[in-house]
Amino acid sequence: MSALSLDALDTPAAIVDLDRVERNLQRVAAYAREHGLRLRPHTKTHKTVELGALQVAAGASGVTVATVLEAEVMARVSDDVLLAYPTVGARRLARLMALPSRVRLTVALDSREALEGLAQAARDAGRTVDVLVELDLGMRRVGLRTPEDAVALARVAASTTGVAFRGVTFYAGHIRIPQAELPAAMQAQSQTLASFVDALRAAGLPPEVVSGGSTPTLWQSHLVRGLTEIRPGLNVLNDRNSVTIGASDWSECAYSVLATVVSTAVPGQVVIDAGAKALAKEEGLAPGYGVLLDRPEVVVKNLSEEHGLIDVSATTWRPRIGERVRVVPNHVCVSVPLHARLHVVRGDTGVATWEVAARGW
């Protein structure tokens, strides 16, 4: 793409700051190297081939995906794909087995039903799929809750043709714990994790892979004893939530939505053309739905579908109709797939356009 000013874009438009992305990539790679952790970033945050390729180039030993479409897309840039999602359903399995044979495929799952379906599909396709048993260490979403259940499923995996037991995985989900309290929380998590790992070892099924880590807990991952791999997702772009919890600095926010001021009729607020359909109306860890990139004290107080209502009651900033702003949303991962493409900039100059190739399923 030829150099393009942001001024030439229709709004709303999703913007990625490549300088910041590169710094974010380097920081996490350095952290992983320092602590001897394999880095397997979760690509659900960006869903783009190009950013996946940058992650691999920056030292990721593989990628994580949440959907089969993400697996299909990321297989273009990585030979080592972890689907961190139970593989249930014939069509999902069929697509997964159609991934190029060069791709080492690992699946995280927590049920015998999912395991047996996967193994059958793998046998039919003449593949062997690595399996991680998903543990619930307190998130209460998916995952097995007792060492006994984990051992039982690992045993089935180890003895079933078509799959190979490789280890365990978990998602910490500590997003609402303040960073200062994280070390204690993660020590407790380490102990829970150890009870699973010990039970697997005692059963003759020592986990080769212990995969954890998320952006909220990212920089304390080394406190989890026995961890071999981290899977940070939104850290490559960051968002208002990650800054609020202290997992990233404001200068590391690499994603924003460019918007135009379209109305100033109602006193105390201005209206922009980025609403729920561009930012996502997801409650965050602070009031409102986003803040301005250049004025983080100015809050998007409400969203309707195509309207963002910016509170200007506590700022002297008074934008004119037609002025453009960039909004950092609460949660980048749900804003990105609202856009067909990401406009990549260095400073204010466009340097590339990336298709959000894995949006949808």
Add this chain to the structure above:
Amino acid sequence: MSALSLDALDTPAAIVDLDRVERNLQRVAAYAREHGLRLRPHTKTHKTVELGALQVAAGASGVTVATVLEAEVMARVSDDVLLAYPTVGARRLARLMALPSRVRLTVALDSREALEGLAQAARDAGRTVDVLVELDLGMRRVGLRTPEDAVALARVAASTTGVAFRGVTFYAGHIRIPQAELPAAMQAQSQTLASFVDALRAAGLPPEVVSGGSTPTLWQSHLVRGLTEIRPGLNVLNDRNSVTIGASDWSECAYSVLATVVSTAVPGQVVIDAGAKALAKEEGLAPGYGVLLDRPEVVVKNLSEEHGLIDVSATTWRPRIGERVRVVPNHVCVSVPLHARLHVVRGDTGVATWEVAARGW
């Protein structure tokens, strides 16, 4: 498309029940006819050419859109398009002026800046664009708040080449008012509206069009004196919110997201593969993010990106892994654009696939 069972679809998948859509279309058309109101449905809810065409066939005298892309898409099925959004920005205006000349274009706006930009673009394109002055009758989003401001903007519109003053528009935004209290609220709104209309008449600018109405207030629209046109949006599909406020019946919910149960590991809940990226994690008027179409007492209590957590603590229903469910989300208008296409069914049989042609901008 040949007849297709829902079983053949990958999940998550957006499903539209065509029998229900047809009943919804007939009901609103009958209401509009009975009360002598023109019907201009807001197509932002569905963003599909096919559903726009059905609305026109069922008696809509034109369509409403929120974005230029919606205008471009809906111009394929209607010659009378209202853009209910301020036209700010050179690229937005250029695209709007490139609409086919057969399209009678009306724009709602609330500022002189937007008006002058539109008029200039219209003159450059050799068009005349109809203008509705946007009023704020209490929603506090966009719109002029005093009759004096409305008269001033209408006067500029009436005297500016390239645009023609046609009337006024407003969005009621009464979504949190119980249906039982709506008539009183709408009487009050009528009085406010009358003060605007009277002022315009006194200024020699009688509004030919008085356009209002939304799904929450839809069935009481005739209580607004002087209203000439209604613009219901989500009423064609409905959702959990519209049922909660009593603006639609459960049997009128025509949109759901088909999902597969992928985990039952955590007691008291089951996990489906429709999360925030399929349903939209928007707070609604009742706790949770959606309910099951066939079991509306069963609530989706939380969403992460690709996980929906269904609370089964208060039901005897115990689905198995692999079982499929259909979820009615809180707000259909923000769920639809998460999908590339809508799978249209009669009963459980697929009869068509509609592209969400106007998703994006």
